[in-house]
Amino acid sequence: MADDPSCAPVDLRRGAPAERVPAHISRRTFVVATVALGGVTLASSVATGATPRSATESGVAGRSPVGRLALTVNGEHHTIAVDNRVSLLDLLREHLGLTGTKKGCDAGACGACTVLVDGRRVASCLTLAVRLDGAEVDTVEGLEKDGRLHPLQQAFVDQDAFQCGYCTPGQIMSGVGCIAEGRTGSAEEIREWMSGNLCRCGCYVNIVRAVEQAADQG
């Protein structure tokens, strides 16, 4: 598809039609942009390392239970002040603007939020962000390298291993983990080791084929 319609700009500012604000502006971009404009108080209790500390701790953050941590997400280093209650999933989605990782149950039962932490697959909804000081996190956004899809991403496209696509980031991260763990000896083994990831569209047959395809490549 040439264009993602969800990225079509929405004109939010009456009287200033030329100035279009992309609706999908990420929290991270927003933080930096706000600071650059020297303006508004931060709406978020969290900021990235790029933001001056004074901005980070203004607003409501000072009164919420806050911890600090340094972690790497998709190879990018972040030093963050984070509300102790924040899950890794919400940190990624709501604070770092990485909405590729999905929330399906927020309770560890569906796998939609699967990411890799230090190479191991975890349910990010059940992982408190403050516990991840020094961790390396990999999400679906980091798989593509130099404009080339990861072999498992390509296999999902080739095998039509998704319909709505909502479980897909979690399935793919889980599949990457499954392959790394060497649990791809047979279709049965893949089924077993991919069973933590629900797909309500029912794409399991093709998901197994996609994992097989990527595992065969190596």
Add this chain to the structure above:
Amino acid sequence: MKPQPNAAVGAPLSRVEGRLKVTGRARYAADHQPEDAVHAVVVAGDVALGRVTGIDTRAALSQPGVLRVISHLNEPDLAYGGVARSEPERVFQDDRIRSFGQPVAVVVAETLEGAQHAASLVKTHYDAQRPMTDLTYEPGGAEPETYARGDAEAALRASAVRLDMTYRLERTHHNAMEPHATVALWDGGRLIVWDKTQAVLGTRNHLADVFGLPRDSVRVISPYVGGSFGSCLRSWQHVTLAALAARETRRPVKLMLTRRQTYFGTGFRPRYDYTLRLGSDRRGRLTGAVHEVRGETSRYQNFTEPVLVPGQMLYSVPHVEQTYRTVPLDINTPTNMRGPGYATGVHVLECAMDELAHEVGVDPIDLRLRNEPDEDPSSRLPFSTRRLRECYRLGAEEFGWHRRNREPRSTHDGDWLIGTGMAAAVHDSGRAPCRARVRLDADGTALVEASTSDMGPGTYTSQTQIAADALGLVMRNVAFRLGDSTMPPAPVHGGSATMASVGSAVQDGCDRLRRDAVELAVADKASPLHGADVNDVVARGGRLHVRNVPARGESYGHLLTRNNLTHLEAVGSYAPGESRHARFAFGAVFAEVAVDRHLGLVRVRRMLGVYDVGRVINPLLAESQAVGGMVGGIGAALLEHTVTDHRDGRVVNADLADYLLPVNADVPDLRAVYLSGEDRDADPIGAKGLGEVVLVGVAPALANAVFHATGRRVRHLPITLETLL
């Protein structure tokens, strides 16, 4: 004009939006992040009936970053005009509690975690009454829906064989992987909403009516839907709540229901008690049928679905009598779920046919063939196409049906009892008026738009295929966009009607545009096509040329540029005409199961579905959809059951750990086959729709296989361990 050659249509092309989905760049409702957005969390009530006597918000409001707690105590000003006027569950307009989990307040805070925590601190006091939530013990019922032909009771009395069966089908929930979510933003008097919806225009109209706005002051955007299966055909309360919270706080608001809240805040497939009395002669030819159906509904809305249709048209039964009574309970309103009505009606009918086949000692396929009608027995109209016989024949052959030993409990594999079963599937071919806008630019690319959705079937891809062929462009030069209420009107994305309706409008728009281009060329002295017969010109690979003379022609780009045109534009439309046919999609489903003789554990070994759905636009995606339907049917047959505690009306398994869905390890290799062909009487593109029919016959095929394996007839869905021990 003659039809264009097919290059894309019918080809197994992968999804055009695939790259966006596998990289995490496809944006679902809650992925939209307007600048300065805050979070809303719903406080759900925990009684099922009564009144709210007090809401203590002090603790919540004292939390850092909490902006507002909104409830009926704030008496939010909502217009509730238009269609919304008749809405009984008006948001926060009174203190009444009608069902468990009804929203009683919404907390808005700067951060999600702040809003979640504050929501847990809101204390609600009730004057609670004991609810009635159990269909079994509620004797009442609304005025029934009835149908009759002939004298069924007399026919039954005179029948050589009579069966009397009561089936119970438990309540189930859609459980799409994406929970319902809405992001709302006010811009002066305009409302912009990113929503998970199958009804882009329906949501727009709903919000306009609730807030008293002109329709064009509301814009609904919904480019990706993370599964839905009927659960967002209508707007539930949280959609209004998100927009209300945004209005009250003057901030963009994101609201996502928790998984638990989706069980109470959105609809479900209702529970049914279904008694079917069937009569036949000794050879299994049906003589009469009496259907008595009771289904759940809420006290404030009467939800009905086409449960009765299969009993009217699937078999040639001379005498039929049907009563379908909905029973109002203190529950939230049910809604359509994949194969609405049909999934229920067909399950009972197809299990009953299996019971009859066993009773009279006839092969289940032979029994069905003996009762195959030549025309629709209820409307007396001919079927547009009905190729069930072919489905049975091909399915039996591919599945190896006739190798089975008909005797139940006759086949073993160690401790496993092996059984095979089959069932027919049917669903009507929905279609509705639709428009589509087509624009072809001088650079040879086209943009096609309609305000439909793609909850997973592949609307983006299939519509791009139709447009590419009709315009004579390669796929990558066509973009199809959907999911925005500013696009041309399309019907709700459901009822298997999208392909026929949107596809026909896209086809029409592209045909018009191509004709305009051809007319421009043949009238243009500078064009190589000057003077050619309009009917002789085809478009291919971005060029117009004389049929069979590829050298005589030119590209769209040349034609437009020379004529100083930046683009051509056309609007296509489709309006279904008066029907002279009964239009249904059909299928035959075959299943093999293994049942552990000691544990009662049922494992699906293999399944095959053969479908008659008219033209298939994309066989790769159609296969995925059918296999997905089988997985849904495995859930319905063996796992899914929303369990209510009738003491207080709460759903006890309102989460994905306790509401069992099929997982990867539950699903073997599954196969779907589509009969080739098309149905020109159904609609201009010849497609009958397939999203529902592929779910409908699965559960009965599995239930019949369980009977064959064990000799035990379980007249209950789901068929669980306990029912088999």
